[in-house]
Amino acid sequence: MSTYPPSSIALPTDPHSFASRSPVRAKHLALALAVDFDSHTLSGSATWQLAEPGAATEVVFDTRDLTIESVEALDAYGAATAANFTLDSVADPVLGQALSVALTPAMTAVRIHYRTSPTAAALQWLAPEQTAGTQPFLFTQSQAILARTWLPCQDSPGIRFTYEATVRVPAHLLALMSAENPQQLRASGEYRFRMTEPIPAYLMALAVGDLAFEPLSHRTGIYAEPATLPTATHEFADLEKMVAAAEELYGPYRWERYDLLVLPPSFPFGGMENPRLTFVTPTILAGDRSLTSLVAHELAHSWSGNLVTNATWNDFWLNEGFTVYFERRIMEHLYGAEYADMLQVLGRAALHHTIEEIGVASPDTHLHLALAGRDPDEGLTEIAYEKGCALLLTLESLVGRPRLDVFIKEYFARFSFQAMDTATFLHYLRAELLDHEPGLEGNLNLAAWVDGPGLPSNAPPVSSRRFDAVDQSLIQLQGGAAPAALLPSTADWSSHEWVHFLHGLPATLSAEQLAALDAAFHFTASGNSEILAAWFPHTLRAGYAAAGPALEKFLLHVGRRKFLVPLYRALLATPDGRSRARAIYAKARPNYHSVATGTIDALLSEQA
CATH class of the missing domain: 2.60.40.1730 (tricorn interacting facor f3 domain)
Incomplete structure (x- = not known):
């Protein structure tokens, strides 16, 4: 120690x-x-x-x-x-x-x-x-x-x-x-x-x-409204396995019980890591347990965040960067490296999108933020999550996974129930790891990660063999193959593969082409929120009217900000989007939490 x-x-x-x-x-x-x-x-x-x-x-x-x-x-x-x-x-x-x-x-x-x-x-x-x-x-x-x-x-x-x-x-x-x-x-x-x-x-x-309760193991269980509880207990059947995997990685779970509360759909986040009782959105109840990496993320917070906590919101990356890295290690432990690779690729794509959106030179793309005088909610972006994770992946590539695991496990144990700021963490990192090997800090380029913009050039590339297969299907489609011809190769795709497929579709598809895709794959009728959120921007861009009622239903009932903001932005980019967005929002706003309404109020006022 x-x-x-x-x-x-x-x-x-x-x-x-x-x-x-x-x-x-x-x-x-x-x-x-x-x-x-x-x-x-x-x-x-x-x-x-x-x-x-x-x-x-x-x-x-x-x-x-x-x-x-x-x-x-x-x-x-x-x-x-x-x-x-x-x-x-x-x-x-x-x-x-x-x-x-x-x-x-x-x-x-x-x-x-x-x-x-x-x-x-x-x-x-x-x-x-x-x-x-x-x-x-x-x-x-x-x-x-x-x-x-x-x-x-x-x-x-x-x-x-x-x-x-x-x-x-x-x-x-x-x-x-x-x-x-x-x-x-x-x-x-x-x-x-x-x-x-x-x-x-x-x-x-x-x-x-x-609310009703259903135990899953001696220390895990699910709270939900009675109508939701059977679906939730099926979806989260691997919860005890997740806790055991997390303990095997980074030490004992210190909070006695780990229960989930499935909230109504207005909950503004995917999850919230409240100790002993993680709040989760029902949008992850996909029916096939394909979106449970979110639960692994909230579980990982029981160590990174709840056990060792960012001292201020300028240090938010210390909570979220470690948690994303830990979450994917849990998923790899349970479902294999190929599954975790998909999560890494999706996360890296989200990071690049965020950097482009914020501005590659913006100080808001630094890991250590300067949020004084601003709402700290502005720092809750993919920078803290995915750039923080990428820093740890870079460190892993330099020192090896076994050495990094020892460092992280000791870090959680040494600073349990304490606050951690960026300067203190960097001092600890140097003392316990970097200074033991000449040139290691220079190879890591630590300053560029913490106090520099964008994604440093030494970030290790991420790739997914399963997504490579998805890309082949996209190539076939772009080469003129009918969507229905892809059905045999897509039969076993997970939600992640479908989301990657939808993200890879050209932005120039016509309404007729989307109708053919919909006839083959039934995207508009999907019960999977991640798939719908990736599909609707295409339908809005192309004017595919058949998806309109499903989009409105989604915006009226789902309050998760991750979905709402890009969908309202996509709606505003259409010819009649401003009036349509405001009409939907007027009906939907009572269903949203203030965390979501604060963001969307500002978004709609910007378009005035």
Whole structure:
């Protein structure tokens, strides 16, 4: 085990948190909340135990759109008295308002009584018709800095705390959190939760709905609405195998249980790695287990992200680059190198697209970002994910996979439950790996990766034998072969091969040519969201009207931002696209989370 001293380099101040500048840290949360579906609000109190306040005169919390009703000071015996506090008079549109609470020598905890806004950005309240059942639904999405919209907290990824919670909900609904969870309804409607491992605020999560549970193994299981649960349990049958594969690669799973919650389709991301309870989109329920690499990604976050966490959102690549690399190692372990190769090629293509879109010289293509003064959500791009993964692939090509595996495993073990910033990581990388071999850092060209634009020239190429076969089919098609003639060679294609095929189609295809493809392969009727998302841009470009109703249905029901943004962009590029996009969006917007609406609102306003 490394003897590297973690205190040798101080962590930076987080530009996205008022609380990161606080002289006092909160170390434990006792949360008490009532969930009101009629008013779309949470109300209650957050009691924060303070870590060694010493002579400090105040403690600072992040809030955004919260109504602070009162604040109490608690002494070591739990006695409460009114506390003096101030809330910034002007709210920053991204950061919200700092809540400063005056400290006295006897104070050991602060209790904040508050309620949320009905439009709190982290919360999505769904009516029964927006779910798979007959009951309303609530879920949170706290990443990156939205936890402060549903609880006053020190909302920086570099600040960790343990928590307990009591949540009251309607008696016929189940409540779940990123904590120890119930597996069945309680008649009282009151649920108690406990998270004994310290986590940052962005991993706080709450979901309430008509939910059922099905175990998959002694430590894994699925929560979903009853109508969705059978499909979900079939789709995720390999979940325990994934956890075992991850442990074999990089050490023990440290969170006791690994359960999945399948959310309604309005969830804005593919998944969210909330500890003990990963939230996932139903768009990965393809029926053939072909999209479960997303679950491997969220599982990998149990090490890279949840266990060792980016200190600020400028360091986001430390979460996501390691996680993408780890995810593909899990998939290779389970399904073979050829399967993982397909994921690498798709990821590299997405990276090149993102670099082209952002601009090859843009500082936003650096791994280490400069997001101060901006919404950190702007840094959640393929740069952090795929350029970060490519850096690790480059390192693997230079030192060999066994040496890199030892380094990563020790890194996770050495810095468990700690924050990591880019400067500290680079210091550690040099001390533990690069400095052991003269010239290695130069061969890696580390500075170009971390603080340089685009993709460095020494990134190892990625290729896929299975995609080579897909490319041969594309060549046949372009040579005049009828789509139906390709059917024998496509019979065993996975979702990934179909997506690669669709990405490889010429942009000049006519509506008639698309109709022939559709007649052979039934793309418009596909139940696979990845295939539909790759197909619809072709149909929009060519004016293939037969796909119009399916496109509108997709945009009305699917809230995953990864799909929505390119599809709205493709729609806007058509002759009548602006009015059509706005008409669809007017109906669809209530189904989308604020994470998605913020992006699409801006996209549509740009086209005005």
